[in-house]
Amino acid sequence: MPGRYTLAKSVLSERKALHPSELERRDLPADAARAVRSLAAEISVTLDANAATAATLTDPALLHHIDTRYRELPATVHEAMRPPAGDTGVTIIGSIPLRDDELGRTPIDWQQAAAWAGHPERRCASYELDIVMLLLARCAGEPFGWQGQQAGRLVNNILPTPGKEHEQSGASSTTLLAPHTEDAFHPQRANLLMLGCLRNPDLVGTTVSSVRRVELDAAQRDQLSRPLLPILPDVSYGTDFPDAETPPIPTLSEVDGQHIFRFDPAYTPLDDADLDYRTAYARLTSELERVCIAAALEPGEVLLVDNDVVVHGRVPFSPRYDGTDRWLKRVNIRLPQRLRPAAEATETGYGQCVVAPFRTTLGIHT
Template identity: 65%
Template sequence: MKSVLSERKTLHPHEIERRELPARAGRAVRALADRICTALDATPGDPAEWARTLTDSALVARIDAGVSELPASLREAFRAPTSNAGATIVSRLPVTDEEFGPTPSGWNEAAAWAGDRERRARSFHFDIVMMLIARAVGEPFGWAGQQDGRLVNNILPTPGHEYEQSGASSTILLSPHSEDAFHPHRANLLMLACLRNPDEVGTTLSSVRQVELSAEQRRLLSTPTLPILPDISYGDGHQRYPAPPVPTIWCESPDGAQDSMLRYDPAYTPLDDADSEFRRAYAHLTAELERVCHTAALEPGEFLLVDNDVAVHGRVPFTARYDGTDRWLKRVNIRLPDRSRRAEEASENGYGQRVVAPFRAGA
């Protein structure tokens, strides 16, 4: 499907909630990550095994034990967004461009470097930082079918994927979407961290709580009409599963707009299968999401928190150089302990995609 937002080159960071991470909290989480990395380096065995997916039981135990040491100010800075924009920028951990090494050519190369004591530099340290922060606010998890089940995903341009609707693309606009909208166990909170962004590539953000919809449009969009299919990063095995229709928006209370939530991924929604009335309502929602779009370019050491139930995110196009200097983000999916899914989602099959949840008892 064609990208549905215009190419937003103008940045609007002032329209997004900002929080400052106290310097003491930043030093504390980095020092704790250093201690964990040092302890793991002294652990017998192949470091590639515990570094590859970050799900090793020893690593998980160390993170669970260490989280209690982190200052309360860190949890406060990284709590879920509270504004209607559904997004927050947290500034910032002190980082330098040299400490991470060159931007890898793909997520698999980044994951391989993490398990190589000679080459992983500080990228793996930053993975541990992200795991600690994510665990401080909720439950970090991954997907067995995405980036080999790794809990911290590397988001960077990859040769041959320039025109995909995925995080590996670059040349085209990455259309706004809810992360993993196809799955009932998708994240409540998405955490993105910037390691490198010399070209100020913007992330687009649009909140369903800032759009204007008529009562009839809300009725149509809240009726389960179409499925949302898995994106290309999960492969193509979803065809053997039933594709249940899901609502695009819904509300937690009768008054609507102020507590609206959404599941939105037009690039993977078969809109041609709906009637014209629904398509018009969906097109109006798309136009509204463009109208309220904010764009922010993260700087190294900054984090972007996206409420995945409220806001959709995307990325403006850029030209990748593949010379080790391209934009490099890391991403963690987080389940929040105080937020549950709609009961109706319990029967969805998730197209067979399995959650990797080592921090969940009995997972």
Template identity: 50%
Template sequence: MPTCPAPVRPLDDAAAAELTALAAKLLADHNAATSPELLAALPGTCAQLSDTVRHALRPVDTADGLFVLRGLHVDDTELGPTPGHWSSVGDAGALWDVVLLLVSTSMGTPIAWDGQQDGRFVHNIVPSPGHESEQTGASSDVLLTPHTEDAFHPGRAHLLLLCCLRNHDDIATTAASIRRTALGQADVERLKRPVVPILPDDAYEEAQRFAGRPAPVPTLFAAPEGLTMRFDPAYTPLDEADAEWREAYRRLQDELARVSVAVSLEPGDVLVVDNDVVVHGRVPFTARYDGTDRWLKRASVRVGGRPTRPAAERGEHGYGQAALTAWPA
């Protein structure tokens, strides 16, 4: 497989075995990865992890805004065929749901959405017939435009985690950090202005029917450690903005494209993305729908006390979407 052009944090065999053994015990104790009792047990279980594992599971801490956790091992035969839709996954790959939840809990608080994938805390990302050209994780034929996850919502995740279960075709996830760009200061100041809204994407059908008026939001923010962003051009009505703002936005897109890296995940890899700093996407591919297609698990994480977003976001309606937390705050 090609070398991954992203920082890699290796887990040795002992650390990988420790993490998967704890996940297997949790699953055996609670029968299902979706069990409320299992979710409630996550913090206590994470406290049992060794210092070595917890150090490897610290949040992103470089300007790259991402890293690949490598060293976990997925048995392709034991996994079974790639499902044709997230709703038909059932308990397939449930151990990896729990592994991903443990990694997520080590970094913050896992969140879910009442309007996406039945409120699950771990989503399954698989190509699905009839969705090939959408701007969602179920697509395949088109470039998944680089974006920050759930940019339409003020309660979006601080961290996005993608666990690779299968990727026989080396399909790359793309990623680009705002802190690697060289955008001019005039453009930065222009994009800090709230000019146009970001609308809910096609994974949120209920949110797309929300009756409230969309409010404009800034694209860039100044945070103590550097610029952060909120970015989803596929769901941003750019034609509502003035010409100078659109030009600044286009230059931001060009800069993000210039610094973009392609990350081809191996089975067992967990890609951790700082959702305030990095846009992610996916290159096009042709889905076979024969049980061997790319299969990722996705989790979203909030990190308490992070000064990366403007206070004005707290007044947004979020298009009626409620974020769910894995345990009471």
């Protein structure tokens, strides 16, 4: 089955219109925002001798600092990092203090970003901002990474990368990044996705669409609740899964009255579905376009996305490749208290494993 799917056409027309007023916004008091940077700086200096720590973020000493000291952050920070509350399933948190001249050049790919973060002479704010992201993510839940993605780094760098302009991944640029659930293929995908903006000079919009705002009739919901098609891993995990099981999964589920939604048309073999299913899927797709909101993040802003009810994407843009490009940091977050459908417990996730140093023992399935 892997490799048989056809790449879906762009399912969201290009949108330049921004609708920030529809998004929930939580602005940190200036002293609280400064406190996040200060704590990150303190931790960074404490561990400064170890360049490998910055490159990989796997040093147990760093993880211990994050796991114990995030509690020192002001209550307003903890409050701001709770899951998004409204129907849009998205919150913008503003704003971590950040100067453009702290960043150095925007790297051209995640490998360069990781190497530069740990380079003793190049050392820029990137490493300290990785720590900021981990502290904020730890306030929200349990930050984690993937062994097969960006070498398991807990904070991913999202950068336009030469040669990947047309990929359906965060490294693309000139193509529309179609709306998708982050890591929809995997039962241990994030409950929350956090995107922190370092640089966005052309105000490129991040798109978000909430399944809570779509209108579907009962028959369409029934169709989309059928476990009919698999979702395959996206290209950032590679393309070779010869022995992987490809379990069919439902697009829509409900647990404890809460919607759970998995959607990634670019990696779903829709041609294998019957007409009724494809019609319902097309309706859902057009509804997601109707309710789509685009947010152009500014440096220091953090976008918190509920990955169980919201799909996200990005409008096309022209990469600069001159050291001033758009630069986001991304963290996956698990909410240990949130349940997932029991059927997901049998999925193997195409052999992809999480890096989850903050994991607690609470279960994730009903």
